[in-house]
Amino acid sequence: MSLSLSWSIKRVNTKFEFKIARSAFSHYERVILELRDGEHLAYGEAAPNIRYEGGCEEIVAMLDAKKDQVLELPIDDAESRQKTIENMFPDSFSLQAALDTLFWDLYAKRLDKPLWQIFGAKKDMVISSYTIGISDLSAIPAKIEEAAPFPILKIKLGTDYDHDIIRAIRAETDKVLRVDVNEGWKSVDEAKRGTEWLIEENVEFLEQPMPADQLDDIAKLREFSPIPIVADENSVRPEDLKGLVGAYDGINIKLMKCGGLTNARKMVELSQKYGFDIMMGCMLETSVGISAMAQLGSFARWLDLDGNVLIADDPYLGVGNVGGKMILNDKPGLGVQPR
Numbered sequence: 001m002s003l004s005l006s007w008s009i010k011r012v013n014t015k016f017e018f019k020i021a022r023s024a025f026s027h028y029e030r031v032i033l034e035l036r037d038g039e040h041l042a043y044g045e046a047a048p049n050i051r052y053e054g055g056c057e058e059i060v061a062m063l064d065a066k067k068d069q070v071l072e073l074p075i076d077d078a079e080s081r082q083k084t085i086e087n088m089f090p091d092s093f094s095l096q097a098a099l100d101t102l103f104w105d106l107y108a109k110r111l112d113k114p115l116w117q118i119f120g121a122k123k124d125m126v127i128s129s130y131t132i133g134i135s136d137l138s139a140i141p142a143k144i145e146e147a148a149p150f151p152i153l154k155i156k157l158g159t160d161y162d163h164d165i166i167r168a169i170r171a172e173t174d175k176v177l178r179v180d181v182n183e184g185w186k187s188v189d190e191a192k193r194g195t196e197w198l199i200e201e202n203v204e205f206l207e208q209p210m211p212a213d214q215l216d217d218i219a220k221l222r223e224f225s226p227i228p229i230v231a232d233e234n235s236v237r238p239e240d241l242k243g244l245v246g247a248y249d250g251i252n253i254k255l256m257k258c259g260g261l262t263n264a265r266k267m268v269e270l271s272q273k274y275g276f277d278i279m280m281g282c283m284l285e286t287s288v289g290i291s292a293m294a295q296l297g298s299f300a301r302w303l304d305l306d307g308n309v310l311i312a313d314d315p316y317l318g319v320g321n322v323g324g325k326m327i328l329n330d331k332p333g334l335g336v337q338p339r
């Protein structure tokens with residue numbers, strides 16, 4: 001049966017303004033793709049991040065230009081499909097991810113199996129963290145209250161008032177904290193001071209403390225740090241991992257960086273080879289993107305799959321999240337449907 005492809009831009013609003021060291025937004029646009037074969041309907045999401053690429057208009061223009069070629073992508077051969085997708089759309093990692101997800105969803109639906117089962121993953125996975133973005137100090141108590149159901153918090157730092165942020169959070173809660181600096185510390189000395197201080201505040205690990213192009217500095221910090229250092233902006237694609245040995249303890253895999261589930265699986269394999277602990281994260285994605293990453297969630301030591309719970313008006317239903325406990329369903333494919 002012949003395939004038909006459609007897409008739409010969905011605007012989603014966040015519960016709070018989402019601010020990190022380099023940007024701040026209270027709404028996002030995402031491109032949702034739908035692929036039909038007459039019997040099944042498959043989904044994919046592109047949630048472009050401004051650090052890595054342009055916006056949704058660019059993605060739609062790319063799709064307009066190459067729709068016919070997309071419809072010729074193989075459904076049963078993920079490896080060759082991924083290569084073709086990367087050659088067709090080298091400038092958009094999130095579109096690569098959307099397309100790869102779309103075809104995996106259709107593939108699994110035709111087999112009438114959930115994707116996690118096809119991937120050899122388990123339904124059960126570790127508790128996901130809940131992200132507290134950067135904000136005015138006065139907003140912190142409300143955010144901590146909103147985060148009440150979640151036992152693990154991921155804190156965004158990289159401001160000139162980091163100490164005040166942690167102090168304000170610690171005044172409210174003694175939960176497990178993980179810290180993401182988003183490349184915010186620029187020198188080894190600054191990073192060492194920050195790390196020493198965060199250890200006293202009982203932080204579990206540190207994500208991307210310094211700019212991605214300061215790998216030697218990060219290696220020095222890692223030697224010094226008793227808590228794990230996890231790459232995010234440094235661990236974009238599968239081919240990045242080899243170069244991170246010695247500089248990081250763990251890597252954060254995100255579909256919107258790596259280009260989809262096919263590459264995410266490759267990164268899982270390479271992490272096992274190079275001895276990295278695996279974290280899986282997300283952008284502010286709807287339940288389409290979050291459910292896709294969750295299919296591989298059981299391979300992760302740490303999960304940060306909270307994008308859909310940070311959105312106030314997620315248009316989709318998929319993987320559940322009850323207090324950070326991700327709940328996969330047994331429906332075929334991604335197990336996603338419109339809300």
Ligand SMILES: [Mg+2]
Nearest residue numbers: 180207208232
């Ligand atoms: Mg990060």
